[in-house]
Amino acid sequence: MFSIPGLIRKKRDRKTFSREEIEFFIQELVKEKGGAVQDCQLGAMLMAIFLNGMTLEETSWLTRAMRDSGEVLSWPLEWKGCVVDKHSTGGVGDKVSLPLAPALAACGMKVPMISGRGLGHTGGTLDKLESIPGFQVMIASSDMLEILEKVGCCIVGQTNTLVPSDRIMYATRDVTSTVDSVPLIVGSIVSKKAAEGLDALVLDIKVGKGSYTKNVEEGRKLGGLMVSSCESMGIKTVALLTNMDSPLGKTIGNSLEVQEALDCLRGQGPGDLKELVVNLGAHLLYAAQHVSTVSAGKLKMEDVISSGAALEKFCAMLKAQGVAEEVAEQLCQKQGNTSNILASSHNVTPLNSVGEGWVADIDALKLAEVSGELGAGRKKAGDKINFAVGIQLLVQVGDRIERGKPWVEIHHDEPLGENQLNKVQAALKVENEPVSRLLVLDIVTSQSA
Structure with a gap:
């Protein structure tokens, strides 16, 4: 029989957990009533992991246990091989999700993108989208299914039933200075993506002054752990290490970045933003075996952007997630004027x-x-x-x-x-x-x- 103090002592003494021990800890953590893990014990465990690390096997077990701590989404059998997503470790001016999700949908993929809010320098993907009047980010799983059937993509927030262990752990990581633990980062990110029921995933590992990962060596280590962890759960995964010494695109800030994302979907805007959207999409299409080469994936991504198909998908997603039809259509016009829709500074x-x-x-x-x-x-x-x-x-x-x-x-x-x-x-x-x-x-x- 395991005990919480015994598990803390084991990791404190730099020993390796078994799969059963990790599963026990996560199960106790999320018990609705009478859970055995006190706040101080969770803090002690997180610090022990931060200081002494975890093996690749431990990290995979942790990720799987976190995924299974709540609801795991499932999709129609006919979507097999088509359910994909992207995750970015976060950077400055990173609005890639906004054009990437609809572009992938225009390529025939299903994209149940579960995103987060910003904490720190700039807003997260959900904050950017909420700068569009009426956009709803809290969508029930049943409604996600309906949106994916009709549109092919949605960008939503994490529900209470999805990976509850991560929500508990992250709140404590933030106040115990253990956010930067690589095993905990991998567990947090990959468990949420695995709970989406994905077939394939592309990771955008930001490297440079504007990101958590400061050099390529650190990026390779983090990317390798995340790829291995995803693959161990049956998700075909590729990670791109991308430059974050300078901002991506030309805008930093929520409404400004939405405008730039719309420009990208029109085939306009900064070249580096479009280049990254095309690259990430191409590698994801290749990982999901929907194109024979990455080059073919790039051509497909460029085509759905230049033809306007990706912009049409973005417009449909806005309407499906609460934006008034006339607002969505005005935003998504080929020569759209957003000055009277998106907030502007004094x-x-x-x-x-x-x-x-x-x-x-x-x-x-x-x-x-x-x-x-x-x-x-x-x-x-x-x-x-x-x-x-x-x-x-x-x-x-x-x-x-x-x-x-x-x-x-x-x-x-x-x-x-x-x-x-x-x-x-x-x-x-x-x-x-x-x-x-x-x-x-x-x-x-x-x-x-």
Whole structure:
């Protein structure tokens, strides 16, 4: 018979858990009445895991036990091989989910994308979508099925019945400084994706100054663990390590990023955003065996964007998730004007470049910190987000910039402080020679994990 203190002692002493011990701990954690795991014991266990780690086998068992702690979604048999999703470890200006989900739906896939809210610099995917008037993120499983049948994609929040163990553990990880534990990160992310009943998954592992993972080596380690854990549960998985030294696209902030995502779906907007959407989609189509090569997947993704099919799917998803028909159609017009629909800030302040040459770097972390201070993100769960504020870049890495010309616009409601202006200005690095930016840094598959 296991005991909670005994399990804490075992991991404290750097010993390895059995599958049964991990299952016991998770089952006790989620008991509705009389659960044996006290708050202090959960904190002690999380710290023991943080300090002493877990083996790959332990991590897989933890992930499976967390998945099975609540509802596991199931889909019609005729969808077998078509149910797919994407997960990003989070970055600055990362609005990829908004164009990617409808583009995949336009390719014939079913995308039950369960996303989260932002905590820190900028809003999460759900926050961005909630900047669209009427958009509903809390959708019951039965309604998800109906939306997927009609549209092919939905982007929703985590329900109370889905992976309840993660909700309990994450709240304690946040207040015990154990968020950065790799086994706990893998367990949290993969258990939720596994509970979606996926056939295939693409992981976007952000690497660089604007992400949790600071270098390619760390990214390979995290990607390898996540790929192995997913594959152990029958989910065909590939991970792309992508550059997050500079922001993705040209916008940071909720309404601004929705506008840019719509531009991407129109075949417009920044090239790096479209490039990443196409790459992630192509690798996912290949992993799901819906194309014979990644190159064929790229052609398919580019076609559904250029033809307008992906934009039509996005419009249908908006309507299915509560947006009024006239609002959705106005947003999704080929030459859409969103100024009277999406929130806009009271003030827009441009900053001019003090140097001249080629843009060598735009520090994603510095801009994200200022965007968060403006109100685009949260300092703690429950904080209200200002959808209107954020930062819009007028240049990207590799562009030529002249001294005295504006390179960024700050969208704000409150007066800007000198520290904020200085931090934004310090984010820009200009050099005398042209610089290029590699977007996809590496790819991790089950063979390389």
